[in-house]
Amino acid sequence: MMTQGREYMIDQTLEAVGDKHLYHAIIPVDFQASGVLEKNKRWGDGLQQFLEMKHQLATTPLSNVTNYLSNFHYFQKYLKGNGIFGVSGTLGGDADKDFLARHYETDSYIIPAHRHKKVVELPAIQVTGQAQWMEILCKTAMRVAESGQVVLVVCEDVKTASELLKKIEGENPHPPITLYTISEKHNIERTKFRGGHVIIATNLGGRGTDIKVDQDVNIRGGLFVLLTHYPGSRRVEKQVFGRTGRKGNPGMVQMILCGDNLAPAYQGQPVEIMRQLREEYEVQRIKDMETDELLEIKMKEDLFGTFCEFLDKFHGNFTKQERDDLSGMGPNDVPECFKEKGPKFDYQPALNALKETWALWLTLHEEHIRQHEDISVLKADLLEHITNRGNMLLNGKSQNFYDHIKQATGRTDLHLRNKSKCDYEAKSYWKDVEECDPFYSAVAMYNQTFITINMGKDGYKTEAQELLERAKTSVDVYLSETTNTMVSFQIATRGNFEPHHEGERNFLKQIDSRMSIHQAWILNIDLAVNQLKELEGEGPAMTEVS
Known part of the structure; x- marks a missing residue:
């Protein structure tokens, strides 16, 4: 179940130049822990594209994982040196500390605080019914604000925060309210809040956020933290409550929970029992994670290691000159090996093809990994798959249309540096593209025309017209x-x-733009053919690169 305002949001990924809605995208939200919008994250298996279609947004390309290193094993690499050292105000419960000790060889120590905590925790309240719960949250926040304190309301997700904001704003009169759900838009750490202010936030406001209040607020009891959901771990709960009572100042905290949203075991229980049950669940969760998720992570990293070992050997099929980066080379510096059509793919296109092969293999074998199948069998299957693919590439063969396009594009880039002297066999590689998939050969023939005109050999105008x-x-x-x-x-x-907004949908705009490009392409082809006919017997034809 994916819910907007909970698991994901629709927001801008880039600065808007014109209509803001044109820059909207599906952005995953880490709502269970940090509340952060993960703008660089894209879901796989078509989920990202499905949500874009659902909200009629412009669709993005499918993405594959080609490099794999988990946080878990990344930090374990430090054990080969001096180990791991760190300080945390919210390390978690005994289960978390035991986990760190087992996997990272760490000991945990409690360092006494410089000042005594002056935080008062009020009794937790469970409310039956969403509407009644929202009503009590609203009244509690307004009552505390009227007493001269600043209230930080921490909601589980953006959807709940937005509903509560609308509820309080509907009261007349209502206190000043600040929404904090997107760090880039709502920076509350720069503000010093006066008494009577209400801050409505997600876990984004409950993790490492330093909320400053006037001294008058501290005299009246300090920042009041109102937690509206029951966190999945003691660590997250302590992080939220840790927003108040900082630097020796007073503070107050309280949980007001909707019983309908709680697990059955928590419903009707006092908070002490809930915390005890949660600690037991946490022990079991970590145990399950070690026997399931961490095993899958280990298997994926072992398989990635097998792929990397294969790549190390594959490099040996290319000379140093063949592996050189050609992007900054002048026409006189390009090695001779690129002036002819070799028996194999160039190094970079071959490397990209192998990475894509590994990514697709991993995607197709996710279920095998989830079932914890024999790793040696999976490694053997992977090695056979990428070895066959590598051999085809070393023989200049591929059934993937895009491999040939990357090869031809690389050689065309070299040709652009020396247009009339050498085509670096780019035209021949574009012919390979055409033969690989005749139904999508327009780009291949268009580029062949470009190179044919540049080289200016006998009969080039007639050949160019036929290609166009x-x-x-x-x-x-x-x-x-x-x-x-x-x-x-x-x-x-x-x-x-x-739809994500009223008016013309982004997806339709995207499709309409594609159609306009194709129609403009046809128009340009007609113009080019006419110009070539006009130049027959009158002089050389020339191309321009914009």
Whole structure:
């Protein structure tokens, strides 16, 4: 179950230049721990694209994992040196400390605080019914604010925070309210809050946030932290309550929970019993994690290690010159080996192809890994798969259309540095692209035309015209598929698909832009053909790169 305002949000990923909604994207939220919007994260297995379609946003490409190193094993690497040292105000319970001791060889010590804590914890309250719970939260926050304190209300997710904000703003009069759910937009650490202010936040406001209040607020009891959900661990609870009573100042904390949202074992229990049960659950959760999740992580890293060992050996099939970075080289510095068509793919396209092969293999074998199948069998299967792929690449063969495109694009980049002298066999590689998938050959023929004109060999104008005419016919395939996509989308979204804003949808704009590009492409082909006909017998043709 994926809910907007909980597991994900729709927000801008880039600074908006014009209409802000055009920059909207699906952004995962770490709502259970930090409350942070994970803008660099994309879900796999088509989930990201499904949510984009659901909200009629522009779709993004599918992504694959090619490099794999978990946080768990990353920190274990420090054990080879002097070990791990650190300080934490919220290390967790005994289960967490035992876990750190087993896997990171750490001892834990309690360092006495410089000042005594002056935090008063009020009795936790369980409320039956969402509406009644929201009403009590609203009244409690307003009552405490009226007493001259600052109230920090920490909600489980953005959706709840937004509902509570709307509820309090509906009261007349209502206290000044600050929303803190997105760190980039709502920076509350720069503000010194006066009494009577209410801050509504997610766990983003309950983790490492230093909330400053006037001295008058401290005289009236300090910052009041109102926790509206029961955290999954003692560590997160302590982090939230740790926002108040800092630096020797007074503070107050209270949990007001909706019983409907609690696990059955917690419902109706006093908070002391709830904490005891949670600690027992935490022990079992960590045990399950060690026998399940950590084993899967270990298997993936072992398989990634097998892939890396294969890559080390694969490098030996290329000379140092063949592996050199060509991006900054001038035309006179390009090695001779790139001026002819070799028997194998170039180093970078071959490397990219192998990384993609590994990523797809890992995706297709996720279930095998979840079932904890024999790692030696999986390693053997992976090695056979990437070895076969590597041998094909070393023989200049691939069934993947995009491998040939990357190869041809790299050689075309070299050709652009010396347009009239050498094509670095780029034209030949674009022919390979065309042969690999004739239905999508428009780009291949268009680039062949470009190179043909640049080289200016006998009969090049006639050949260029023929290539352009064939390319124009092939562009119709793109136009047809784009049109079908648009029609299918319009049919599919007649149901309960939720648009992210009123007016024209981003997805339709994206498809419309593609169609405009294809139509402009056809127009440019027609113009180029006409110009080549006009230049017949009158002089050389030239290309321009913008």
